[in-house]
Amino acid sequence: MKRLMLWLPLAGFALLFAVVASGLFRPSDNLVHSQMVGKQLPKFSLPPMVAGKPGLGSAMFADGKPKLLNVFASWCIPCMAESPQLMALKRQGVAIDAIAVRDTPENIAAFLKRFGDPYERIGDDRQSAVQLALGSSGVPETYVIDGEGRIVEQHIGDIRAEDVPEIVAAVRKAGR
């Protein structure tokens, strides 16, 4: 018994070492992931952001077709960077709806004119109420929503060219 006790401090040290080492070697992830993934979209109804394009409500996602929900803003630089990828997604037949966070109709209209318009609907989330309800921690973020209005996946940050096939696959999978 005494013999065993002698090893106890070393065992304690080894345990602490293992904890610290695993923390050091684990790839760092300082993104705030939404806990809403896997759940139904929160109920919301947003007025149209720009003239000639409808607003967005959670009920519109229950039409049986999977969609992307892009959370963006005209004042957001990574949103400008991802716009070509959204256009590419649209060309591949992916339906994209959007929530414009803390923005003005003029700025959004100018943004769409300059970078292209991949969106079917854009909701005006002036007070970031829907953004908070989604568990979104910034712009841009893109959610894959299935035909029943359930959040299947969350892409945090700008979509890059190499992310496009993955997102197309996720949307197709959500449609099955």
Next chain:
Amino acid sequence: MRGLGSSPLHSRSPAKAAVRNAGPQEHAGSLRALAIIAALLLAFPAFADTPLPPAALADTQLPDAHQEAEARALMETLRCVVCQGQSIAESDADMAGQMRALVRQRIAAGETPGAIRKWLIERYGDYVTYDPPLSATTAPLWLAPLVLLALGAWIARTSFKRRRRERG
């Protein structure tokens, strides 16, 4: 404070972007330099923050002092989701202002601080609260002091016992 870490934008490491931009067309260097200068001259300034003013309740106290105190206490224990190390009560980030407005609106509507915290945890996870609930990951945090206290008591007891024996 609106520090470096308080940007609401999701951006990945610039190093990766730089690697991507280094193309094989080195011969077109001077033309490219010209193009870059032209782009810089033509570009309109891009502000990485919203042009809209903060929500009414972001920086305005509730008329009811008791409710304001309740809201304030809750804000101090909620983490700003874009600035990592600050509570929403002390952050100048736009998103923190929107979260303060949300807390005040809900308190004014009669919601309890506990319910508001729960609503936010359902969306952002335990990350959002500075008062972490007991779970598998936080259990060591809560149990370690008790374990250490018990260990200390045990060491004290055995050493006192030994001393008594030596004396007696």
